[in-house]
Amino acid sequence: MSDYRTSGRHALVLLLAGVLTVQQVWAHGGEEHDDEKKSTSAPVAVAAVSVVKAVNAQGQVTFVEPALRLPDGSVFVPKSAQRQLALRTLAARKGEFPRTVELNGRVVGDPNAGGRVQTFQSGRIEAGPKGLAVLGQRVGKGQVLAWLQPASSAIERGSQQAALAELAAQETILERRVARLRQLEGSVPQKDVEQAQIELAAFKKRKGALGGSLGREALVAPVSGVVSAANAVVGQVVDAREVVFEVIDPQRLAVEALAYDPLLLAGLAGASAPVAGGVIDLAFVGIGRTLKEQAMPVLFRVELPKTGELPALAVGQTLKVLAQTRERQSGVAVPVGAVVRNAANETVVWLHTSAERFVSRKVRIAPLDGHTVAVTEGLSGGERVVVQGAASLSQIR
Numbered sequence: 001m002s003d004y005r006t007s008g009r010h011a012l013v014l015l016l017a018g019v020l021t022v023q024q025v026w027a028h029g030g031e032e033h034d035d036e037k038k039s040t041s042a043p044v045a046v047a048a049v050s051v052v053k054a055v056n057a058q059g060q061v062t063f064v065e066p067a068l069r070l071p072d073g074s075v076f077v078p079k080s081a082q083r084q085l086a087l088r089t090l091a092a093r094k095g096e097f098p099r100t101v102e103l104n105g106r107v108v109g110d111p112n113a114g115g116r117v118q119t120f121q122s123g124r125i126e127a128g129p130k131g132l133a134v135l136g137q138r139v140g141k142g143q144v145l146a147w148l149q150p151a152s153s154a155i156e157r158g159s160q161q162a163a164l165a166e167l168a169a170q171e172t173i174l175e176r177r178v179a180r181l182r183q184l185e186g187s188v189p190q191k192d193v194e195q196a197q198i199e200l201a202a203f204k205k206r207k208g209a210l211g212g213s214l215g216r217e218a219l220v221a222p223v224s225g226v227v228s229a230a231n232a233v234v235g236q237v238v239d240a241r242e243v244v245f246e247v248i249d250p251q252r253l254a255v256e257a258l259a260y261d262p263l264l265l266a267g268l269a270g271a272s273a274p275v276a277g278g279v280i281d282l283a284f285v286g287i288g289r290t291l292k293e294q295a296m297p298v299l300f301r302v303e304l305p306k307t308g309e310l311p312a313l314a315v316g317q318t319l320k321v322l323a324q325t326r327e328r329q330s331g332v333a334v335p336v337g338a339v340v341r342n343a344a345n346e347t348v349v350w351l352h353t354s355a356e357r358f359v360s361r362k363v364r365i366a367p368l369d370g371h372t373v374a375v376t377e378g379l380s381g382g383e384r385v386v387v388q389g390a391a392s393l394s395q396i397r
Helices: 002-029 079-085 154-183 190-214 390-394
Strands: 053-055 061-063 088-091 093-109 115-118 123-127 144-150 217-220 225-230 243-248 253-259 270-275 278-287 296-302 318-335 347-354 357-362 364-367 372-377 384-388
Touching: 093 296, 093 364, 144 243, 154 190, 253 278, 253 318, 278 318, 296 318, 318 364, 318 384, 347 390, 357 390, 384 390
Parallel strands: none
Antiparallel strands: 053 061, 088 384, 093 253, 093 318, 115 243, 123 144, 144 217, 225 243, 253 296, 270 278, 270 318, 278 296, 318 372, 347 357, 347 384, 364 372
């Protein structure tokens, strides 16, 4: 309702100014002055006043007021422009907050929910029962991802086949011996029959072991999850202990951070990390006692949000970890979106001082978590801070 009254007042002022201008033109148009008798009448300049208007779908004309930057550096934003910019404010609260330490980290897989598929020997890759596993494919524990045909020379393969044929012949002899002893059961000692049966079973196992060495090796998934790395194609020759596949559970990940100052790690509790698509919460697991890159490794577990789905994360992705300690610091907590940069590249927040006036104020901040920051200098608490659309206010000229 106040917007329509303001627009009406502006329209009335513009209309009165136009009427007065026209009256002045008419008053001077019919008069003759002594100084102007000898010269031609000069054209009269009329000040043109432009009014920005907008016509809605119903054909109604509404006056649109522009947002302006005032000489003192503040910004005048009418209510209609505030709605267009989607400005939102929040009362800043002052209090005591945990001191936060920034650590460089990277995403790693949970060792209990991921694994690698490596080869025991060199050979050639062949497709599995359902084809060769590819990136992003969901697999189950024990599923055959590919076959490995062992690499061997012609002489080695011939020797193995000869040994297998010899075992097959001995197996046939033992089978016939067992059959004869069964026919003579009752006239021969029972121990001879049992001995022949045991020898036959041992030869069958020996033959199966030798036959398995000649066959293909199954490369199976160690855990259930998603294939995160596939380093093989059909027909590729690989060496022993080469990593062919990596399987992870995308819902069970961890973050390994590096701390160069161990004194800052006293009393670590929770942590968070801003990523594309949101902020992930981290639970502190432990600190390693072996230096890694001249720093102490700190392990955090990625907690599953209430929605049940994590933002897009990849193993090896680098991120900034905001770990909270037991130390406390005083300040004013504001959302991260409320802090912007001005033309001088200074950190500022925008304050809503009156209904249509906004003022920027330089501040000094310290991170709290991925959602909020603590303003240590510049705010005293209780101010109305713009938490949404602050970047748009900085662009008004």
